[in-house]
Amino acid sequence: MFFSFLYKEHVIYTSEFQLEGDYLLGGLFNVHHDSDPVYHDRPEAIDCSSKPLVNSSYRRFQLMRFSVEEINNSTNLLPNVSLGYEIFDYCSDTRTFPGIFNLISDNLIQPGGEPHKNRSKIIAVVGASTSTQSLTVAPLFMMNLIPMVSYAAASSVFSRIQNFPSFLRTVPPNQDTIEVIVNILQHYNWRWVAFLYIDDDFGRDGLELFIKRIKDTEICLAYTKGLDQYTDYSQIFKQIEAQRIGIIIVFAPEWAAEPLLVSAIRLNVTNKVWIAVNTWSLNKKLPKEKGIKNIGTVIGFSESEVTIPGFSDFIYSSRSLTHCENAEPFFCNQACNCSSPNAEDVLAAEPTFNLYVYTAVYAIAHALHNALQCGSGRCNRNITVYPHMVLAELKKSNFTILNQSIRFDENGDPNYGSFSIVFWNQSGDAEVIGFNQLHPPFHFFINDSKIQWYTEGEVSCFFLPRVYTLCDPYKCINCKETEWSAAGSTSCNLRVVEYIPFTDSGAILIMVGASALVGLTLAMSVLFAINYNTPVVRSAGGPMCFLILGCLSLCSLSIFFYFGKPTISFCILRFLPFLLFYTVCLACFVVRSFQIVCIFKMAAKFPKLHSWWIKYHGQWLVITVAFVTQALSLLIGYTYFPPKPYDDISWYPDKIILGCDINLKASSGSVGLLLCLCSLCFIFSYMGKDLPKNYNEAKAITFCLLLLILTWIMFATVYILYRGKYIQTLNALAVLSSLYSFLLWYFFPKCFIMIFRSYKNTQEYFQGLIQNYTKTISQ
Numbered sequence: 001m002f003f004s005f006l007y008k009e010h011v012i013y014t015s016e017f018q019l020e021g022d023y024l025l026g027g028l029f030n031v032h033h034d035s036d037p038v039y040h041d042r043p044e045a046i047d048c049s050s051k052p053l054v055n056s057s058y059r060r061f062q063l064m065r066f067s068v069e070e071i072n073n074s075t076n077l078l079p080n081v082s083l084g085y086e087i088f089d090y091c092s093d094t095r096t097f098p099g100i101f102n103l104i105s106d107n108l109i110q111p112g113g114e115p116h117k118n119r120s121k122i123i124a125v126v127g128a129s130t131s132t133q134s135l136t137v138a139p140l141f142m143m144n145l146i147p148m149v150s151y152a153a154a155s156s157v158f159s160r161i162q163n164f165p166s167f168l169r170t171v172p173p174n175q176d177t178i179e180v181i182v183n184i185l186q187h188y189n190w191r192w193v194a195f196l197y198i199d200d201d202f203g204r205d206g207l208e209l210f211i212k213r214i215k216d217t218e219i220c221l222a223y224t225k226g227l228d229q230y231t232d233y234s235q236i237f238k239q240i241e242a243q244r245i246g247i248i249i250v251f252a253p254e255w256a257a258e259p260l261l262v263s264a265i266r267l268n269v270t271n272k273v274w275i276a277v278n279t280w281s282l283n284k285k286l287p288k289e290k291g292i293k294n295i296g297t298v299i300g301f302s303e304s305e306v307t308i309p310g311f312s313d314f315i316y317s318s319r320s321l322t323h324c325e326n327a328e329p330f331f332c333n334q335a336c337n338c339s340s341p342n343a344e345d346v347l348a349a350e351p352t353f354n355l356y357v358y359t360a361v362y363a364i365a366h367a368l369h370n371a372l373q374c375g376s377g378r379c380n381r382n383i384t385v386y387p388h389m390v391l392a393e394l395k396k397s398n399f400t401i402l403n404q405s406i407r408f409d410e411n412g413d414p415n416y417g418s419f420s421i422v423f424w425n426q427s428g429d430a431e432v433i434g435f436n437q438l439h440p441p442f443h444f445f446i447n448d449s450k451i452q453w454y455t456e457g458e459v460s461c462f463f464l465p466r467v468y469t470l471c472d473p474y475k476c477i478n479c480k481e482t483e484w485s486a487a488g489s490t491s492c493n494l495r496v497v498e499y500i501p502f503t504d505s506g507a508i509l510i511m512v513g514a515s516a517l518v519g520l521t522l523a524m525s526v527l528f529a530i531n532y533n534t535p536v537v538r539s540a541g542g543p544m545c546f547l548i549l550g551c552l553s554l555c556s557l558s559i560f561f562y563f564g565k566p567t568i569s570f571c572i573l574r575f576l577p578f579l580l581f582y583t584v585c586l587a588c589f590v591v592r593s594f595q596i597v598c599i600f601k602m603a604a605k606f607p608k609l610h611s612w613w614i615k616y617h618g619q620w621l622v623i624t625v626a627f628v629t630q631a632l633s634l635l636i637g638y639t640y641f642p643p644k645p646y647d648d649i650s651w652y653p654d655k656i657i658l659g660c661d662i663n664l665k666a667s668s669g670s671v672g673l674l675l676c677l678c679s680l681c682f683i684f685s686y687m688g689k690d691l692p693k694n695y696n697e698a699k700a701i702t703f704c705l706l707l708l709i710l711t712w713i714m715f716a717t718v719y720i721l722y723r724g725k726y727i728q729t730l731n732a733l734a735v736l737s738s739l740y741s742f743l744l745w746y747f748f749p750k751c752f753i754m755i756f757r758s759y760k761n762t763q764e765y766f767q768g769l770i771q772n773y774t775k776t777i778s779q
Helices: 056-070 097-104 131-142 174-188 199-211 233-242 254-266 313-318 345-350 352-371 385-395 505-530 536-540 543-564 568-605 609-613 617-641 664-687 696-722 725-756 764-778
Strands: 013-015 022-028 083-089 122-126 148-150 167-169 192-198 220-227 247-251 272-276 295-303 400-401 403-405 418-424 430-437 443-446 469-471 476-478 497-498 644-646 655-661
Touching: 013 725, 022 352, 022 400, 056 083, 056 313, 056 345, 056 352, 056 443, 056 644, 083 097, 097 122, 097 131, 122 385, 131 167, 131 199, 131 696, 148 352, 167 247, 167 352, 174 199, 174 247, 174 272, 174 295, 174 430, 192 199, 199 220, 199 247, 220 233, 233 254, 254 272, 295 352, 295 400, 295 430, 313 345, 352 385, 352 400, 352 403, 403 418, 505 543, 505 725, 536 725, 536 764, 543 568, 543 725, 568 617, 568 644, 568 655, 568 664, 568 696, 568 764, 609 617, 617 664, 655 725, 696 725
Parallel strands: 022 083, 022 122, 122 148, 148 167, 192 220, 192 247, 247 272, 272 295, 497 655
Antiparallel strands: 295 418, 400 403, 418 430, 430 443, 469 476, 644 655
């Protein structure tokens, strides 16, 4: 609809920078930008109108004028009360104070003075345009609690209410901006990034917040650099290329972002992803710059774009007037070449912060409306309104504008709003592809299908230890399990596969040892067969000796399957022979230990029990039960959970260690039975420690068991500390040691007696030992 100019009583239009009314608002806008300050050796006033005009800032300046005019034409908000304004062009951070002093000149309250004696010239200020500008002038307004509602100052320092008690803002603070940046990075799993920031209060605050936010994430800040008018862009891009950084966050206003991206085009920077913050993501010039697609993909976020009804009509109408050219400004920063930007230029300018300006003006108007107790079409004009009264109402703001509920939190930050996620598309427009809700309920969404990536090849990521990832043009993907990637690398490399081959020198020695064990057991079996009816063989177990020696030989089969590339059959044969036949060996030694104790102790004290044991062949019954139990346990366990080849990729970043994966639950019964037999054997053999000195069966078994236990404790300790390929060699060595412990320390001494001490291998010798011991215990 066409905007109509129906001015209320007492409103006098003077220039674009001034409008009289019942209550005045101050306005600070950087309509012009002093991008290259010049050193002066004597005091000089700055002429803002001689500086370059910033169309986007001029548009915001016009939006404040429009907002006031719209409120003045409203019959619901501030009826019978008119708003005016005094706006200053804040083109310099340091030399715009004359206008500021003019705004507060009537507001100074002397110490001990009474507020009601000082009628305020302004009730609130809209601005300023940057964090640095706001920090410069804010203390002057804070002194008398003049509300300062900023539409662009996002630095987190303004959230400190103790330092800025009358500061509020409609722009989201830097904390929210950084959160959106991190959300985008984590959405695409980007980890290796550069952070380029404007070297002022806004940029340095953003850098500090970003570093804190990514502290407990996998995002790595690879490079940072502050931007100003003297920045060497070629040096920046050399550093970025040297570190293979593919993600560049540009935390800067449009006047700093424009030369950066133009330099990237000129320097042929390619295949990057640029993250644009809300200060320049809606830039109208850069997306249409020739060669912009070559530098990569631009993704950013901005305020949710909302059409403000009537603003276009206002611009077309106001540009047709010529009053600004004839008006004599009161200050040098209240002038501009008003005819230079036509209506189309203003409306085509970047709309960043427009909604925040509009909201700021309306927030002040609603606060004044409440302070004047307006209602029923009229306001109480008898109430003298002071800035601190407007401040109190501002903090309680709760109104709706353009379908958005407006509220402030206890720090004066907006308690509402969201960001639109945008992408610079092929047409040169900032296309909305998602959104980020800034307040509960928090929600983040990006429609990836809308993005056309202008990157080729790969984009670097940050790689944490043991995290092996590779990036495609827009998101990080994991390397295959058979691959790995070095820190900062953009390619995956094949892992080295390691196992112990049969040709390994250690494997050969162990297999020779296993073969020797088989030969020794065979030789001992022959020797025991020749001396079968002698006391040494019969005391060692008689026919049970041949069973033990045979089982030891069968156990040695397991050793040969610890080498070579693991297969399912190799993994089964690696464990099954040892677990099954070693169970028989231990069962034999259990009953052998029990028989020794029984013969020397129980035969005298419990003759009936001894007779029962002899009559029903108790020793063979125990061995058979142990064998059958172990065989069933292994059959059931290996049927459902057979050992299988396993690729260990957790121990080394660049290697795969081949091994066999054994199910602990399926193997617990088999291992438990071995432990139980080992414990019983140790108990019975230890009970026979006080037997005749020269009759050392129990002592030999005890010593063998101690060696067995020590061997597996050592292996378990090494296994906890080391998981390389040689763990298989050590496992095979532990098995071989377990077999040799019985062969050498139980059977070998008996062979020595039969060959070299034959006089001890007589019936008379053994009978004498037994009779002497029986007399001793009977006394």
